[in-house]
Amino acid sequence: MLLMIIKRIKMKQKIFFAIIGCSLLIGTGCKKSLLNTAPDNKYVESNFWTSEAAADAALSGCYATLTYTGLFGGVATPLFEETASPNAYDYDNSAGFNFIAEGKQIPSSTGIIQSRYHDCYTGIGRCNTFLAKAGDVPGIDAATLDRMKGEAKFLRALYYFMLENYYGGVPLILDAPDRATQANLPRNSREEVVAQILKDLDSAAMVLPLSYSGGDVGRVTKGAALSLKARVLLFEASPLFNTNNDVAKWKTAADAAKAVMDLAPQAGYALYDNYRNLFLPQNENNEEVIFDVQFIYPDLGNSFDLIDKQYNTNAPLLGLAQTYDMNNGLPITDPASGYDPNNPYANRDPRLYQTIVYPGDSFMNVIVTPTRFAITGFGLKKYSIYDRGPAPAGMGDLKSGQSETNYIVLRYADILLMYAEAQNEAVGPDASVYAAINAVRERAGMPDIAATHTQSELRDIIRHERRIEFAGEGMYYNDIRRWKTAEVVLNAPIYTYNESEIETRKFDAARDYFWPIPQTELDLNPALEQNPGY
Amino acid sequence: MPLYSYENSINLGQNYSFGGVLVSGAAATAYTDPNITWETTTTYDVGLDADLFKSKLSVTADVYKKRTTDILRTVNIPAQIGGLEGPQENIGTMENTGYELTLQYRNSIGNFNYSVNGSVSYNKNRVVDIDGQILYNYNSNISTITQAGYPIDSYYLLDAIGIFQSDDEVQKSAFQSNTTKAGYIKYRDVNGDNIINGDDRIIVNTSTIIPKYTYGFGVDMNYKGFGLTAFFQGVSGLKVYPTANLAFPFNNGANATWEWATDSWTPERTNAKLPIVTESTGGQDNFQPSTFWLRDGSYLRLKNIQLSYALPQQWLKAAKISKFSVFVNAENWITFSKYKDFDPESILNASTLYHYPMLKTFSGGVQVIF
Numbered sequence A: 001m002l003l004m005i006i007k008r009i010k011m012k013q014k015i016f017f018a019i020i021g022c023s024l025l026i027g028t029g030c031k032k033s034l035l036n037t038a039p040d041n042k043y044v045e046s047n048f049w050t051s052e053a054a055a056d057a058a059l060s061g062c063y064a065t066l067t068y069t070g071l072f073g074g075v076a077t078p079l080f081e082e083t084a085s086p087n088a089y090d091y092d093n094s095a096g097f098n099f100i101a102e103g104k105q106i107p108s109s110t111g112i113i114q115s116r117y118h119d120c121y122t123g124i125g126r127c128n129t130f131l132a133k134a135g136d137v138p139g140i141d142a143a144t145l146d147r148m149k150g151e152a153k154f155l156r157a158l159y160y161f162m163l164e165n166y167y168g169g170v171p172l173i174l175d176a177p178d179r180a181t182q183a184n185l186p187r188n189s190r191e192e193v194v195a196q197i198l199k200d201l202d203s204a205a206m207v208l209p210l211s212y213s214g215g216d217v218g219r220v221t222k223g224a225a226l227s228l229k230a231r232v233l234l235f236e237a238s239p240l241f242n243t244n245n246d247v248a249k250w251k252t253a254a255d256a257a258k259a260v261m262d263l264a265p266q267a268g269y270a271l272y273d274n275y276r277n278l279f280l281p282q283n284e285n286n287e288e289v290i291f292d293v294q295f296i297y298p299d300l301g302n303s304f305d306l307i308d309k310q311y312n313t314n315a316p317l318l319g320l321a322q323t324y325d326m327n328n329g330l331p332i333t334d335p336a337s338g339y340d341p342n343n344p345y346a347n348r349d350p351r352l353y354q355t356i357v358y359p360g361d362s363f364m365n366v367i368v369t370p371t372r373f374a375i376t377g378f379g380l381k382k383y384s385i386y387d388r389g390p391a392p393a394g395m396g397d398l399k400s401g402q403s404e405t406n407y408i409v410l411r412y413a414d415i416l417l418m419y420a421e422a423q424n425e426a427v428g429p430d431a432s433v434y435a436a437i438n439a440v441r442e443r444a445g446m447p448d449i450a451a452t453h454t455q456s457e458l459r460d461i462i463r464h465e466r467r468i469e470f471a472g473e474g475m476y477y478n479d480i481r482r483w484k485t486a487e488v489v490l491n492a493p494i495y496t497y498n499e500s501e502i503e504t505r506k507f508d509a510a511r512d513y514f515w516p517i518p519q520t521e522l523d524l525n526p527a528l529e530q531n532p533g534y
Numbered sequence B: 001m002p003l004y005s006y007e008n009s010i011n012l013g014q015n016y017s018f019g020g021v022l023v024s025g026a027a028a029t030a031y032t033d034p035n036i037t038w039e040t041t042t043t044y045d046v047g048l049d050a051d052l053f054k055s056k057l058s059v060t061a062d063v064y065k066k067r068t069t070d071i072l073r074t075v076n077i078p079a080q081i082g083g084l085e086g087p088q089e090n091i092g093t094m095e096n097t098g099y100e101l102t103l104q105y106r107n108s109i110g111n112f113n114y115s116v117n118g119s120v121s122y123n124k125n126r127v128v129d130i131d132g133q134i135l136y137n138y139n140s141n142i143s144t145i146t147q148a149g150y151p152i153d154s155y156y157l158l159d160a161i162g163i164f165q166s167d168d169e170v171q172k173s174a175f176q177s178n179t180t181k182a183g184y185i186k187y188r189d190v191n192g193d194n195i196i197n198g199d200d201r202i203i204v205n206t207s208t209i210i211p212k213y214t215y216g217f218g219v220d221m222n223y224k225g226f227g228l229t230a231f232f233q234g235v236s237g238l239k240v241y242p243t244a245n246l247a248f249p250f251n252n253g254a255n256a257t258w259e260w261a262t263d264s265w266t267p268e269r270t271n272a273k274l275p276i277v278t279e280s281t282g283g284q285d286n287f288q289p290s291t292f293w294l295r296d297g298s299y300l301r302l303k304n305i306q307l308s309y310a311l312p313q314q315w316l317k318a319a320k321i322s323k324f325s326v327f328v329n330a331e332n333w334i335t336f337s338k339y340k341d342f343d344p345e346s347i348l349n350a351s352t353l354y355h356y357p358m359l360k361t362f363s364g365g366v367q368v369i370f
Helices: A002-026 A052-067 A077-084 A094-101 A112-136 A142-167 A190-207 A222-237 A247-267 A304-311 A318-323 A350-355 A412-426 A431-444 A455-469 A476-482 A519-524 B167-172 B313-319
Strands: A289-293 A407-411 A493-495 A501-504 B009-012 B016-018 B021-023 B040-052 B057-069 B072-074 B088-090 B093-109 B112-129 B135-137 B144-146 B154-158 B160-163 B185-187 B201-207 B213-223 B226-236 B299-310 B323-331 B335-337 B361-369
Touching: A052 A112, A052 A142, A052 B016, A052 B021, A077 A094, A077 A112, A077 A304, A077 A476, A094 A112, A112 A142, A142 A190, A142 A222, A190 A222, A222 A247, A222 A289, A222 A407, A222 A412, A222 A476, A247 A412, A289 A412, A318 A455, A318 A493, A407 A412, A412 A431, A412 A455, A431 A455, A455 A476, A519 B135, B144 B154
Parallel strands: none
Antiparallel strands: A289 A407, A493 A501, B016 B021, B040 B057, B057 B093, B072 B088, B093 B112, B112 B213, B135 B144, B154 B201, B160 B185, B213 B226, B226 B299, B299 B323, B299 B335, B323 B361
């Protein structure tokens, strides 16, 4: 008897959940049939794809991967990525980036080498499923369906870019996950993967809108697709990938960046007037942001503030601090610059004060001692809400997962500097190159670069500008890879604020430009070939 | 086996935010094998029960062969299949063969009664056929392989062949990593390609969790009011792989055990048991899964011993007490094992050592019944 009652309650619950489920998400599709054996208490592939709301949810699932550890989320993956470059140091080897900085990564390394590979394919699998199924969902109008597919194609392109860029060629899979046909696929060439990325971005750019409003802000736009295309093509034109320096590739990259600049008036892209405030949560999705990862507290937070303020596991290095010029535009090594070694942080590029916390500075209303940020003496304030003044009321101690500042994947300043770099390589230092780089400098409050430089001089100036403009954002590691300068700048000692050496890093040019395919993947699919040297 | 296991589930909770508002997202997170079925076990068992010498000696013996077909197991699949968790799958056939033997002998000589008992069981596990597959399992930091002809979840490790004694020796050996130097563990270049990587792992032909032998023996004797019982138990034919804080130094910011101070390699202490002290977080270099850290998990333990004395009845009658006895008891008092770093009994399935060991308990008591 008791058993029967329990059974009854269970049945009731099941029906109850089924009703909630159906009314919330599916809307229709709850037709009962005697021979229909689909479960009524959970979604499976066969009963899920029945409404636009379901397709929406599946598309959100494609975005959700962006917040994973292997991509731009986790604790603070993009901030940790900076520590694989000469800009910063992580004493705690968060996500394994410090091992990469030291050239110690191996196929069985845990951390980002495993998670990036895995999480990218998670996103790709979701996009592939969406692209395979969304067309069969009844009741979506054609324009909406096109837009949604465009979003999924952009995301798939982004995930594949994050694979080919770090690992080289990977298995190129475009169908919904299927073990029978996909488990033993070998790596495609990197070029094949790149071709597919560009194809997806082109077709996404054709159908995506210029902007969204209200509850759709944060979705992929046409500008995002064109901007990612520009980045992919810039990487393809760079020395690491463009081994025989084919100038045509630089031209293609310059054109792709120019396409975004041409779109700027329509799409509303511009440099945000304040470099520091560009990264604050209250200014999210501003005119400079082309694509960002949307975090929200409490459900989808990151730990950017905790890392910047307390853990200091992305401690800026002396080398970065010394790279900031004086605010008169001269490097600190120039005798005419006015640099005072006894007062090293006076009269520098304003972005120094908007990016780094240094000894003698003020942070959260307290004077910064050399032990406040004990690892190198420096802290990072970019991507944190904390600054010189007191913390915003009630937010003085944000803990793990409590930050909701979006991470900007693509911003307009990057487009301008991409263009400057590619155009300088393609045609040399013309007026448009100076205009692009000087726009970025003017926003920062730095004097213009005079139009008197050779192509080679300007190349160094642009590289320097990128290092400063994007410091702390996890971009420099990829820049030194694609410029093939990592073998120089990552084969060097790193220092604290008072020139005490922390360690000497190592970089093997024959091996370390690409990450190893994770050992678990080689085990599970013997058709995969390892990268050279591992 | 969960219901509807023949189709991929779509899970809610894969959320994202647009326009500052959380929106619900959904995605499949695990792969499903539509063809799974229950596993089947066929057991052949020959047994013997005998009471001999007027029931003084009893013998129980069993010889068995257990063949499990369609073993149901969660397998890992390559990330390229949508980054999905692997399905439960019928992987193949496994065989356990072994015997169990229990003996008990009871006798008395005058007022002295005693019994001695002992049991031993032997089990051999072998994967017969898994359709040519090789299954890997990286769970709990232990690297294992499951392959036909070997025990299920055999260790799959780099073969440690000593400690580098000089940087010159490092130079002349296969490349391990750019940090390798004197004092680091030296691995064997199994395939001879001059680089140490996953291709140099070897199968250690012993299961990670199932001991070959388990045994126990005990005595129970009494003389007049005195009683003594003791019970020993043990296992052998088992390797354990301790990891994490108690085995490795400075793991995740923890400290190191004392022997890292006294018995680790230094240029002056070249015959040390442990390699040079390095930080172990991240599991690289010396802390890659290798035979260096494999330990013999065999042990013999005095699980319980009790000595008791009951006062003779005639002394108690005057006090109108029907029974008065005292006892002392010890549990887990003595352990014989080559493995000294942790409780060998509780390490079997928990190599991280993040748990409580078995307690040694001493107790004594008085029992009075009126």
